[in-house]
Amino acid sequence: MGTSISSIDTSNPSTKYCKKCSRLCIFDVSKLSPNQDFKKAPLSDSKLSLLTKKNVKNYLNSRKKSQKDLANNKKERSKKSVRIFMTQSLDNKNKPDMEYPRSIFLIIATEFCERFSFCGLRTILSLYLRNILLFHENKATVVYHVFIMMCYFVPVIGAILADSCLGRFRTILYFSVIYTVGNIVMCFAATPPIGLEPVTFTMIGLSLIATGTGGIKPCVAAFGGDQFKVPQQEHLLKQFFAIFYFTINFGGFVGMILTPILRKAITCFGDDTCYSLGFGFPAALMIISLGLFIAGKPLYRIKFPKQNIMVRFTTCMMYAICTKIRTKEKDPNRHWLSYAEKKFDAKLISDMKNVLAILYLFFPLPIFWSLFDQQGSRWTFQASRMNGEVFGYQIMPDQIQVINPALVLLLIPLFNKGIYPCLGSCHVLVSPLQRMVAGGFIAGLAFICSGVLEYELEQTYPMLPSKGEAFINFVNSLPCDLMITDSKGNSRTLSMGDMTTIKKIPVFNKTEYNVVLSAMDNCKNTPMNSRHMEIAVPVTEREVRTVLIGIENKKIECYLSDLEDLKKTLSGKPKLRLSVLRSSDKPFEKVTITIKNNVGFSDIYFVPEVAIGVSAYLELLPGQYGFSVFYPESQRTEFEGGLNLELGGVYSLVMREYNRNIVFAKLYAMTPPNTIHMFWIIPQYVFLSIAEVMFAISGLEFSFTQAPKSMKTVTMAAWYFSVACGNLLVIIITQAQFFSNQADEFFLFAALIFVDMFIFAWMSLDYQTVSIESDDSSLTFPEPDENYPLLALTSHEAVLP
Incomplete structure (x- = not known):
């Protein structure tokens, strides 16, 4: 190899003329030993640019003339040294650097802990708002998306502080402290013994977390990008974004698995869930994240705003x-x-033109994020109404969110190493903007899937009366069929042991619903003095009543049960109510009903000594149960039976006692259980995960690489601001309540993203891609009044101007 020829200082008199080749060979004389002969110094063959003899003479005269002035001011002479970059020098400078900066690994570890904390908290948040704070689903959805919106609005403030006064390092540090405090407040708010008002302090904690995570959000990726030297490490920079996003999803993946397990598998403070631990563990991870970030300060390449x-x-x-x-x-x-x-100056104006061109393309993006962030709200609530049993293990509805980061972890290398190269060979989806458009359309397919699934789930939802309506259930405990005829002459047959529901009973200016019950021909074997009975059932708007039909004193008798609560439990567990009809020629005897399963659960219901006894609703684990009717006074078990309670079902166990004997017992599903398995939600997660890989990763790369060096954080903050606007759109549509069912709302979002992506594709046609800007200039030019020769760099040659 030839001697490295990187520069020549005009003040160095050791520059010599090579008689052998009749040209001046410019060497880096600082790298020659004092005894080394100039002629024996190795050359660099064809890559060595040589100066002609004529120009050498002019050059030496110029050097001698200025030598005296340079000696008077060494510092000034040093500043005005002309560094002439030869081709070999440029090759060395631009040679790719294959080694990652050591600071990158600490930044990635910090981001892993932060993502674990945030995604773990976000996973259980919507159910916490609905099940613990008892918010309505719409209100819980609004609060959830207000929180997410703040998380992505605050990045604008963080970007301004980072690019204007604090710099990225201090911005990340200060907002991380706020973030950590917010996690601790959330943990305390969910811990009853501490005594904080849960709703108030939950809102305070969420506000602090949103401020903290929002402040660091635009800075972390950009701060990681600052650790690379461009263009030497441009290839590593592109890899970093994929690794960075992989880390985000891996941290979220682990957080989404462990946090729901912590809040569910462990009981605390007398509850069957432990949200204080669910929020406390993310708080501990955030403390670790803050410690890792501070520990890496000596390794960071910190840039301060000028x-x-x-x-x-x-x-x-x-x-x-x-x-x-x-x-x-x-x-x-x-x-x-x-x-x-x-x-x-022209540089600022040029940078602003680039930034405005990027911001122009950000206008259609909020629609995508309005779809994407509903994983933690609408999709989680949708999963809570499905059956998650797998080989005896119950998948929790908030745990289903882990499908997204798990798929993204698999899809990132698949797309980077397989799909994108194959498509690139066909000149398809070669630019980030093209990939973003494709990702948006695929997100629309995800919401079509969720809408179709919602239509199927509606078959398992409780049938509830609307405004101005009431429902009445009739349960026939007789050993024969009955005919029910209303005041308008409409009739229906109620078979023995069955239940029928009369729906949409108008209650305007009415408080009773009149019907006539008639025994059918197969009741001849049942002794009755009267085969007909007319009753007036009290009705209330939007309420459901149940009429239990039995027999008393050889005539049809009706008993009105308590108002029904047909709504599924917030936890997804089945709930059960006991109703006992009692008729006897003798005084009533004390009766107990015991319900138990094979894992140690047992509950006893004491039947009151009246004609009808109705228990409160029992919220039980799904599975098989046995029940027995016991008479303590006579120490006898009169009846034993079995129950199968499925996830999400609302059940009523109706029994009829006659003369201290159970003559009828049957379990009714008042609300259908969750018969659709939770795995049917996977297709929409697959589509949305593919959309995320194509849209979010490409958008993150586009935001950083296309922005001018001085405005990268601002551009990325605008990217995150589009996420905030997307969540605002969800809030608006949720509050507007355009549709009565959720499926139509899902289809609305699908239609919006399809229209939006057509607009985005049209807008991106005129965008001109810019090349990555270097960290510093490759050339240092002399002052205008210097008399030194300047080499003009053209392609791979260096020639005198």
Whole structure:
């Protein structure tokens, strides 16, 4: 290899003329030993650019003339040394650096802990709002998306602080402290013994967390990008974004698995869940994250802002607008920012044009995020109404969210190493913008799947009366059939042991519903003095009543049960109510009903000594149960039976006792159980995960690589701000309540994203991609008054101008 020829200092008299080749061979004489002969110094063959003899003479005369002046001021001479970069020097400088900065690994570890904390908390948040704070699903959805919206709105503030005064390191540090405090407050709010008002302090904790995570969000990826030297490590920078996003999803993946297990598998403070631990563990992870970030400070490549770029950005825009308005003769082909050229430098204006071109493309993006972030709200509530049993293990509805990061972890290498290269060979989806458009359309397919699934789930939802309506259930405990006839002459047959529901009974100006019960022919074997009975059932708007039909004193008798609560439990567990009809020629005897399963659960219901006894609803684990009717006074077990309670079902066990004997017992499903398995939600998660890989990763890369060096954080903050706007859209649509069922709302979002992506594709057609900007200039040019020769760099050659 030849001696490295990187530069020549004009003050060095050791530069010699090579008689052998009749040219001046410019060597880096600092790398030659004092005894080394100049002629024996190795050359660099064809890559060595040589100066002609004529130009050498001019060069030496110029050097001698200036040598005296340079000696008077060593510092000034050092500043004005002309560094002439030869081709070999440029090759060395631009040679790819294959080693990752050590600080990157600490940044990735910090981000892993932070993502674990945030995703773990977010996973259980919607169920905490609904099940513990007892918010309605719509209200819980709104609060959830307000929280997410804040998480992505605050990045604007964080970006301004990072690019204007604090720098990225201090911005991440300060907001991480706020973040950690918020996690601790959330843990305390969910811990009853501490005594904090749960709703108030939950809102305070969520506000602090949103502020903290939002402040660091635009800075972490950019701070990681700062650790690379561009263009030498440009290839590593591109890999970093994939690794960074992989880390985000892996941290979220682990958090989404463990946090629901912690809040469910462990009981605390007398409850069957432990949200204080569910929030406490993420708080501990956030403390670890903060410690790791501080520990890595000596390794970081920290850049401080040199000017308030946001102020200059805004001032330049306002000046350009005002100048254009005041200008009488306007050039239609002139960019409106060019009107600020008199006051602001061309570099700033050029950077602003690039930024505005990027921000223009961000306008359609909120629609995608309005779909994506419903995983933690609408999709979680949807999963809570499904059956998650797998080989005896019950998948929790908030745990199903782990499908997304798990799939993303698999899809990232699949797309980077397989799908994208194959498509690239066909010149398909080669740019980030093209991939984002495709990802948006695939997200629409995900919501079509969720809408279809919701239509199927509606078959298992409770049938509840609307405004101005009431429902009445009739349960026939007789050993024969009955005919039910209303006041309008409408009749229906109620078979023995069955239940029928009369729906949509109008209750305007009415408080009773009159029906006639008639025994059918197969009741001849049942002794009755009267085969008909007319009753008036009291009805209430939006309420459900149950009429239990029995026999008393050889005539049909009706008993009105308590109001029914047909709504599924918030936890998804089945609930059971006992109803006992009692008729006897003798005084009633004490009766107990015991319900137990094979894992140690047991509950006893004491039947009151009245004609009808109705228990409160029992919320039980799904599975097989046995029940027995016991008479303590006579020490006898009269009846034994079995129950199968499925997830999400609402059940009523109706029994009829006659003369101290159980003559009828049957379990009725008042609300259907969750018969659709939770695995049917996987297709929509697959589509949305593919959409995330194509849209979010490509968008993250686009935001960083296309932004000018001084405005990268601002551009990424605008990217996150589009996420906030997407969550705001969810809040607006939820509050507006355009549709009565959730399926139609899902289809609305699918239609919105399809239209939105067509607009985005059209907008991106005119975008001109810019190349990555280097960390610093590759060339250092002399002052205008210097008399040193300057090499003009052209392609791979260095020639004298």
